[in-house]
Amino acid sequence: MRPKTDFSHQTYPVDPLELITSFSIEMGSITELGALSECAIQALCRAAGSTRGALYLLDREHECYRRSSVVGLNEGQEFPSSLPTTHALPQYLTNAARSAHRQDLRDQEQTDLGSSLAEMLSPFNAIYALPHMSRSRLMAFSLLSESSFPSQDRNSVQPLLNALAQAATNAIDTLILYDDLHRSHLLMKRTDRLKSLETIAGGFAHEIRNPLTSIKTFIQLAPERKDDPDFIREFSKIVLDDVYRIERLIEEILDYARYMEPKLTEEDINDIVSSCLYFIDVKADSHGVKIEKELAQDLPRVMLDRQQLKQVFLNLFLNALDAMSARGGTLRVRTTKRDRPGGKSWVQIETSDTGHGIQETNLEHIFDPFFTTKHESGEHEGTGLGLTIVHQIIQEHHGEIRVTSAVDKGTTFVISLPAIPE
Numbered sequence: 001m002r003p004k005t006d007f008s009h010q011t012y013p014v015d016p017l018e019l020i021t022s023f024s025i026e027m028g029s030i031t032e033l034g035a036l037s038e039c040a041i042q043a044l045c046r047a048a049g050s051t052r053g054a055l056y057l058l059d060r061e062h063e064c065y066r067r068s069s070v071v072g073l074n075e076g077q078e079f080p081s082s083l084p085t086t087h088a089l090p091q092y093l094t095n096a097a098r099s100a101h102r103q104d105l106r107d108q109e110q111t112d113l114g115s116s117l118a119e120m121l122s123p124f125n126a127i128y129a130l131p132h133m134s135r136s137r138l139m140a141f142s143l144l145s146e147s148s149f150p151s152q153d154r155n156s157v158q159p160l161l162n163a164l165a166q167a168a169t170n171a172i173d174t175l176i177l178y179d180d181l182h183r184s185h186l187l188m189k190r191t192d193r194l195k196s197l198e199t200i201a202g203g204f205a206h207e208i209r210n211p212l213t214s215i216k217t218f219i220q221l222a223p224e225r226k227d228d229p230d231f232i233r234e235f236s237k238i239v240l241d242d243v244y245r246i247e248r249l250i251e252e253i254l255d256y257a258r259y260m261e262p263k264l265t266e267e268d269i270n271d272i273v274s275s276c277l278y279f280i281d282v283k284a285d286s287h288g289v290k291i292e293k294e295l296a297q298d299l300p301r302v303m304l305d306r307q308q309l310k311q312v313f314l315n316l317f318l319n320a321l322d323a324m325s326a327r328g329g330t331l332r333v334r335t336t337k338r339d340r341p342g343g344k345s346w347v348q349i350e351t352s353d354t355g356h357g358i359q360e361t362n363l364e365h366i367f368d369p370f371f372t373t374k375h376e377s378g379e380h381e382g383t384g385l386g387l388t389i390v391h392q393i394i395q396e397h398h399g400e401i402r403v404t405s406a407v408d409k410g411t412t413f414v415i416s417l418p419a420i421p422e
């Protein structure tokens with residue numbers, strides 16, 4: 001989103017209160033760092049009466065400050081595109097933690113901090129250097145050129161610049177935190193997905209055994225039956241189907257493992273549920289768990305991300321198997337169509353197990369990140385991320401998830417997703 005107000009093309013001198021107010025309002029509505037820095041540098045230039053300015057944002061990965069937005073006719077000509085974090089200018093701003101005017105720097109030239117910082121600003125044609133500090137870290141800084149209004153009073157401009165710089169810092173900081181949060185969510189999803197791949201791989205190995213046997217048999221028999229056209233025709237059809245089946249399975253697994261941006265497509269929930277049950281079949285068998293499925297025939301389709309929903313069901317099914325690993329039991333999966341007041345249809349997916357259940361004190365925490373009871377028990381070590389991700393994915397699909405449980409009897413998860421109107 002680009003800034004709505006162009007702060008750079010307004011009359012000078014400015015009304016400080018009006019500038020701060022409109023700038024703060026604008027900042028509150030921007031959700032993207034590029035747009036934010038553009039808005040910030042425009043407002044700063046306007047406050048200082050500068051015709052040129054640049055804002056540099058910290059690039060943590062590459063340990064440098066990257067020029068993110070520029071104001072001025074000769075776009076960026078005087079301002080380098082990036083500066084290493086070790087450069088004297090960001091170092092100075094970090095230590096000083098306040099705005100600097102070239103004159104101040106000149107005055108300090110002979111001091112220990114001085115080290116010709118004024119000279120450093122000259123090649124950039126900058127007169128002001130403003131740090132954007134948060135928690136003692138220089139997140140960004142702005143450079144502003146000489147004012148085109150030489151008569152301006154520095155003593156009144158500097159406090160305004162400081163106030164604007166601080167407002168910009170707060171907004172930048174919030175967006176970076178938001179970005180970090182988004183990134184760690186993605187990372188969590190990916191880690192969790194890779195974890196369930198182990199089960200899928202087990203199911204896959206089992207699944208391809210049958211088609212491989214039929215392919216092998218065909219190859220063994222073909223030399224002696226080569227003159228039997230019926231045999232060759234019929235059997236090659238079967239073998240080809242088996243090869244397609246293996247290809248489809250491989251595709252499913254690769255799709256599941258690959259990281260992708262969410263992609264909404266029109267899907268049949270029954271199909272996704274069946275495909276997940278298929279993958280856990282072997283594991284269920286080895287835990288003495290019987291699978292019962294009851295899939296509604298009249299189920300409307302839902303707009304969803306197929307791989308994410310698979311992740312949801314696999315997490316629920318694997319939790320259910322874990323809860324029944326000691327004594328075996330039954331995993332029951334039911335899909336139904338629900339009509340709600342207002343004429344909207346929902347698809348409901350109910351997963352019940354007859355496992356050890358969840359204690360009431362734990363029930364309110366099961367969706368919390370890293371909540372797990374799987375280090376206390378003999379079960380495999382859990383990360384406690386499974387249900388957090390389930391919850392997150394369902395929310396992103398505008399759905400709902402509810403849970404009921406009784407100790408030693410079992411647990412039921414009910415997911416509802418809005419259906420595509422028929």
Ligand SMILES: Nc1ncnc2c1ncn2[C@@H]1O[C@H](COP(=O)(O)OP(=O)(O)OP(=O)(O)O)[C@@H](O)[C@H]1O
Nearest residue numbers: 319320323357366372373382383384385386387411
């Ligand atoms: N069907 C279930 N029956 C009993 N307890 C459950 C069930 N599903 C979840 N839980 C409880 O909720 C906790 C959190 O589940 P979650 O899937 O988030 O993490 P986890 O299963 O412990 O770890 P991971 O998913 O990484 O294996 C579990 O440790 C368990 O105590």
Ligand SMILES: [Mg+2]
Nearest residue numbers: 315319386387
């Ligand atoms: Mg789990």
